[in-house]
Each structure stands twice: as C-alpha cells, then as structure tokens.
Amino acid sequence: MIIIHLFYLLLIFQTIVGDNRLIEVAQSPDYQWNGVALTKTNRIFAAFPRATGDVTLSVAEILSNNILKPYPGGDWNTFNPITSYDNPDKRFVNINAILTDTQNNLRVVDSGMVGNKTYVNGSKLIKINLTTNKVERIYSTSNLNAPPGFALNDVRIGSQYAFLTESGLGSVVIIDLESGQVRRVLDQHPSTKFAYPTVVRMEGRVVLDTSGKPKKMPNNNLELTPDETILYYKPSFSYNWFQISTNYLLDESMNEAQLGEKVSTSWKTMPTGGTTMDDQGFIYLMDLERQAIWQQSILDGSWKLIVRDERIIWGDASDVSQDGYLYVPMSQNNNIPSFNNGTNQVIKPFKMYKIKINSA
Ligand SMILES: *[C@@H]1O[C@H](CO)[C@@H](O)[C@H](O)[C@H]1NC(C)=O
Ligand SMILES: *[C@@H]1O[C@H](CO)[C@@H](O)[C@H](O)[C@H]1NC(C)=O
Ligand SMILES: *[C@@H]1O[C@H](CO)[C@@H](O)[C@H](O)[C@H]1NC(C)=O
Ligand SMILES: *[C@@H]1O[C@H](CO)[C@@H](O)[C@H](O)[C@H]1NC(C)=O
Numbered sequence: 001m002i003i004i005h006l007f008y009l010l011l012i013f014q015t016i017v018g019d020n021r022l023i024e025v026a027q028s029p030d031y032q033w034n035g036v037a038l039t040k041t042n043r044i045f046a047a048f049p050r051a052t053g054d055v056t057l058s059v060a061e062i063l064s065n066n067i068l069k070p071y072p073g074g075d076w077n078t079f080n081p082i083t084s085y086d087n088p089d090k091r092f093v094n095i096n097a098i099l100t101d102t103q104n105n106l107r108v109v110d111s112g113m114v115g116n117k118t119y120v121n122g123s124k125l126i127k128i129n130l131t132t133n134k135v136e137r138i139y140s141t142s143n144l145n146a147p148p149g150f151a152l153n154d155v156r157i158g159s160q161y162a163f164l165t166e167s168g169l170g171s172v173v174i175i176d177l178e179s180g181q182v183r184r185v186l187d188q189h190p191s192t193k194f195a196y197p198t199v200v201r202m203e204g205r206v207v208l209d210t211s212g213k214p215k216k217m218p219n220n221n222l223e224l225t226p227d228e229t230i231l232y233y234k235p236s237f238s239y240n241w242f243q244i245s246t247n248y249l250l251d252e253s254m255n256e257a258q259l260g261e262k263v264s265t266s267w268k269t270m271p272t273g274g275t276t277m278d279d280q281g282f283i284y285l286m287d288l289e290r291q292a293i294w295q296q297s298i299l300d301g302s303w304k305l306i307v308r309d310e311r312i313i314w315g316d317a318s319d320v321s322q323d324g325y326l327y328v329p330m331s332q333n334n335n336i337p338s339f340n341n342g343t344n345q346v347i348k349p350f351k352m353y354k355i356k357i358n359s360a
Helices: 002-013 256-261
Strands: 023-028 035-038 044-047 059-062 068-070 095-100 105-110 124-129 134-140 152-157 161-166 171-176 182-185 219-224 230-235 240-245 264-268 272-277 283-287 292-296 303-308 325-329 350-356
Touching (some): 023 044, 152 219, 171 219, 219 272
Antiparallel strands (some): 023 350, 035 044, 095 105, 124 134, 152 161, 161 171, 230 240, 283 292
C-alpha cells in the first residue's frame, strides 16, 4: 500500500506531456463550460455556468463545425442578471449540470443563484424531451424554503427518483419524478460539508478563494449504482467517497440523525472536478491535482490510470458515448477569479476532449 501511495504522490511532481490518445472534439471561444451530455445518437450538449460573466449560453447543442446552438432556445437561454432577470422560474439562471437519461430526456440542473444572489423560484431541475426539444416538466425546489446559499449542483436519475448534490450549503436533495415532491436530507451531516485538508494545488498554485484562503467546496460529485441501491457522493476537494443505501435515503420515517448514522466513508479518491459512471459501473475520476483521469472499480475501489495530460485543466462533468469514448470538458475553474485568489488566468478557448475507454 505504501508503495502504491508513493506512486500516486510522485505523479503530482512529475512533468507531464501531451498524449495523442486525447482528441480535441470542440471549443467554446467565449463562455466557460463545465459539463457535457451525449445521446445514444451522439448529439452533444454542453453546460455553461454563469461564474465568469453576465452573458452565457447556459445550455447549448454542439453542432458540426463547432456551432454552439443555445438549447432549447426561446426565452430559456436569455436570462441576464443585469439586464433581464424576470421569470427566473422559466429561464436558465445558472446551470451547473446536464445529463441525458435512458428515456431520451435532457435533465438540466439550475442552481438559481448568481454569485451570492439567490433568485426566488430560480432553483430547479428541468426535463427536456430530446425528440420534441421542448421543456416537459420543471421541478422547483421552492417548497423547501431553503436558507440563502442553497445551490443545486449535480444530478443522477433513477427510475422514479432524481438524486442531487447541493453544494452551496452542503446537502442531498431527492426529487420524486412522478409526484414532484422535493426533500432535502443530510444538511447537518459532516459528509456533505467541505473536507479538511482543502489545500488543493493545480498547475503549481494553491486553489484560493478571492480572499486568498484555500477554497472550500461542499458536496458536489455523485454517482448512483446501475441497480440504484447505493448513492456515492463527495465534496470536490475530499479524498474519499461517502456512501449510503438509497433505501435509507427514501425512507421518510428516518430523521436527520438516524440517516446520518447510515452514511459510511467509502472508497479513497482525490480532489475531483467531475465524475461519471459507465454502463458497467466503473467510475471515471477527473483528478484535479495530477491533471489526470482514473477509472475506479466500485467492487474494490482500485484505480487504473486512463490518461494524464497537461491539457486536462480542471476536467469537469464528463459523459461516455455509445462508441466508447469518454468526453471531458475543461472548465479551467482553477483559473477563474473565485478559485484563483481573485485573478483571472483563463486561456480561451475552453476545450473539450475525448479519449477511447471501450465502455458505453
Ligand atoms: C454579495 O456580493 C456582493 C458583491 O461581491 C457584496 O457586496 C455583498 O456584501 C455580498 N452579500 C452577501 C450577503 O454576502
Ligand atoms: C414563486 O413561486 C410561487 C409558487 O408558484 C409563487 O406563488 C410566487 O409568487 C413566486 N415568487 C416569485 C418572486 O416569483
Ligand atoms: C417525447 O416526445 C415524444 C413525441 O411527443 C413522445 O413520443 C415521447 O414519449 C416523449 N418522451 C418522453 C420520455 O416522454
Ligand atoms: C493572493 O493575493 C493577495 C492580494 O493580491 C496577495 O497578497 C497574496 O500574496 C496572494 N497569495 C498567493 C498565495 O499568491
């Protein structure tokens, strides 16, 4: 074990070079992106948060010739926190995640917050039918009456429930996709808060907030096993997954303390920008510090290196294509002011790459 850990540690200090298996697939000339979602027919969608400016696309379909077409169009993509901020319940306020489900819907997670400003009724999960390209349902979290700072982050979809991480204050949110009932759990539990130590180094610098303190990142990444029995989740900057059986999460008779007792510390990981699971249940970890991608087995937690490359600059929420490629957008979060001691060091365009993994 010691030898293995030393190997991982040494990787942090090694110089890294380009790997020609990592293939560029698209660019975003102006707007930061942090997520990709693919359909079975290889339509490609990207998610654009509103962290670096007032104007962004929020969600776009990537067409041929790298055309980024706002999706689904209409008023959904026209929100602007300075000039046009009415109807936040029917427009994209700040998109943090997108996902295609097995029923050919695009699921979109809107934090409803820009900077530290919460827009009333802006926090929601949106279902878009990919055949009609129309919004079919909006799941608002307004009924939670959550405290200011509440921010939906990412989602996994089961047959009846959506599970979401909430990264503003730290919690797990569960939405019944039929009834629309929304619950918030584990908001008192340490597993959903930022983990210590939170000192993360990327590209030779410590990731610092605007006041020069190590950046804190509450509950963020999550994965649901294919049989929907276990939910894994972790703050971006934590060194392990937490896990809980979904039976407990869905048991409304359990109070916060009882539920907290059912959380256990799970497989070792590393600070991650994003994660995704393939159809065989392997998790892909976007390793921030080593600028690498690992494949993790959920049978024994072991890691296998997929690729390490200097172009992997905050690999974020990825997806796996039908033809066996992992698509990874580079969000460069470590270069935006709120993660970089107030200084903007983004190098445009933002890039998206793919690498063959022989899974689907
Ligand atoms: C929100 O951010 C603005 C601008 O950075 C700041 O002036 C204000 O004090 C903040 N408000 C809260 C409640 O933190
Ligand atoms: C938020 O939504 C509720 C329920 O639909 C509605 O009654 C309320 O007026 C909305 N508030 C704002 C500020 O839009
Ligand atoms: C999407 O819309 C099509 C056409 O109306 C419909 O046949 C299909 O059932 C819808 N998909 C879902 C998942 O509801
Ligand atoms: C962060 O920025 C402040 C203000 O510009 C500066 O004094 C400080 O040295 C910076 N910290 C690091 C670790 O670069």
